Amino acid sequence: MEKKELVTPGLAVALTPVVLTLLILGTQIFYFGVFEPHIPLVIGLALTSLLGVYLGLTWEDIREGIFHVIHVALPSVSVLITVGMIIGVWIASGTVPTIIYYGLNALSPQIFLAAGMVICAVVSVSLGTSWGSVGTVGLALMGIGEGFDIPMYWTAGAVVSGAFFGDKVSPLSDTTNLAPAVTGTDVFSHIKNMMATTIPAMVIALVIYIAVGFFVIDTQSVSFAKISGITTALENNFYISPWALVPALVVMALALKKCPPLPSLFAGVVVGSAMAMVTQGQSLQSVFDFANNGYAIETGIAEIDSLLNRGGIQSMMWTISLVLIALGFGGALETTGCLRSIINAIKSKATTFAGTQTAAVGTAFATNLVAGDPYLSVALPGRMYSPVYRGMGYSTLNLSRGIEEGGTLMSPLIPWNAGGAFVISALGLGVSGDNLQNLLYIPLAFACWTAPLIGIFYAFTGLYSPKASDEERARWKESGETIAKFNKDGSPKID
DSSP, X not given: OOOOOOOOOOHHHHHHHHHHHHHHHHIIIIISOOOOOHHHHXXXXXXXXXXXHHHTOOHHHHHHHHHHHHHHTHHHHHHHHHHHHHHHHHHHTTHHHHHHHHHHHHOOTTTHHHHHHHHXXXXXXXXXXXXXXXXXXXXXXXXXHHHTTOOHHHHHHHHHHHHHHHHHTOTTOHHHHHHHHHHTOOHHHHHHHHHHHHHHHHHHXXXXXXXXXXXXXXXXXXXXXXXXXXXXXXXXXXXXXXGGGHXXXXXXXXXXXXXXXXXXXXXXXXXXXXXXXXXXXXXXXXXHHHHHHOOOOOOSOHHHHHHHSOOSGGGGHHHHHHHHHHXXXXXXXXXXXXXXXXXXXXXXXXXXXHHHHHHHHHHHHHHHHHHOXXXXXXXXXHHHHHHHHHXXXXXXXXXXXXXXXXXXXXGGGSTTSHHHHHHHHHTTOOOSGGGGGGGGHHHHOHHHHHHHHHHHHHHHHTTTOOBOOHHHHHHHHHHTOOOOOBOTTSOBOOO
C-alpha cells in the first residue's frame, strides 16, 4: 500500500491531544487523588494515533514511529531491570543496611541533607547513571533520614539533586553523550561548558540544605532511642561490616575504569549475590527470589520493614510499564508531527539569542512534560534548534547545555516522566491519596531547577554564552550541516 502524504498539523490541532491528555492526567492525580498516570497516557496515545490517521498517516506509519522511540530508549528499561535486582540483592547482602548503619552513626541530622546530596552526586558521576545512584545509595539515605525523623520529601529532594546532577556531568552518562551528539559538539567540551551552571546550582542547593538542617527542620527533637533501636535491629538481622560494602565498591571501580554502566551494575548484582550467601547465610534460591521479587523481612520495627521490604525486577514493572506507555505516547506525537508543530511555533517567536536559548530549555522541558521521556526531550530539540544557533553564529554548546538542563534535570521532577516515576518507585514515596505531600520533593530538588534558571540568566546577560569558534564554523562547513535562514526582522525562517 502506498504511504499517504503526511499533512503537518497546525498549532491548535497539534495541541489538542496534548491538552486533553494533560487534563485527564490532572483529573486522575489531583481530583481523584490517585497517582496512576498509565491510563491517561494510553488515552493520549490513542487520541494522537486517531489524529495521525485523520492527517493522512496509516496505522503502520504510526506504529513504526511508536516502536522506534521505544526501541531507542530500551537501554533505560534495561537499567531499570538491573537496578531492581540490585536493590533486592544489596539489601540481602547487607550492603544497604550497612550504609544505613554507618550513616546513622557517622552523620549528624544538621548536615545530613547536604551530605546526602554530595554523596549521591559523587556516586552518580562515578556510575554514570542517576537511576543507579537513586536506587542504591539514595535508598540507604532514605533510611538514614527516617532515623533522623527528617520528612521523606526533604531527603528525596536532596537525593534527586545530587543524583541527577552527577548524571549530567558524567562522561559515562547516556544523556551526557546524547546531548552533544545531536547538537554537533564533543562530550568533554559539553561537560566543561555545563560547569558554568552546574557549580553555582550545586552551591546554592548545598547552602539551602545546610540552612534547612540547622534552622528549619527540628533536629533537636531527634529520638536517639529510635536511632539506637534501628541500629540494634540492623545488627540483629544482618552481618554489619565494611565487607558488606564490597558490591558497591566493585561497581564504583568498574565505572572508574570506564566500563559501560549496565555491565558494571550487573556485576554489582553478581557480587552482591555472592556476599548474601557468604556473609548473610542466604541460599542460592533465596538470592534468585530477592533479585526477582525483592527482599522481605520482619524486624518488628516499622521503619526498617517499610524501607527494606522492596526491590526485585517485579517491583520495577509499574515503572517500566509507565515508561513504555509514555515512550509510545511520545513516539506518536513525534510521528504525527504534533511535537514538530509545537516546537516550530516556539522557534518562530525566538528572534534573539536569549529568546532562542530560553525556547530551547523550555522546549526540552515541555517535551519532558508531554512525552514523558528524557531521551526524546534531549534528542528532538537538539536536532531542531541546531540550525538556528548556527545561523546566529553561536556555538551549539549553548544548545547542548540548555537541553540537558531542560531535559535531563527536569525529568525527575515530572511524576509521570520516566525519571520521576523511577524516583517515586525506588525511594518508596508512595504518592497517592494522603501521601501526595511527598510530591514536595519536586520543589525541594533545588539543584535541578535552579540550573536552567541560571542558564537563562546567562543568555540574557551574555555570560558563558560562547559564539561559534572558527574551528566549529569550519566543521559545519565541512560536514555540510544546514544553517537556519532568517527573515528581515531577525526571526528564523521555519521549514
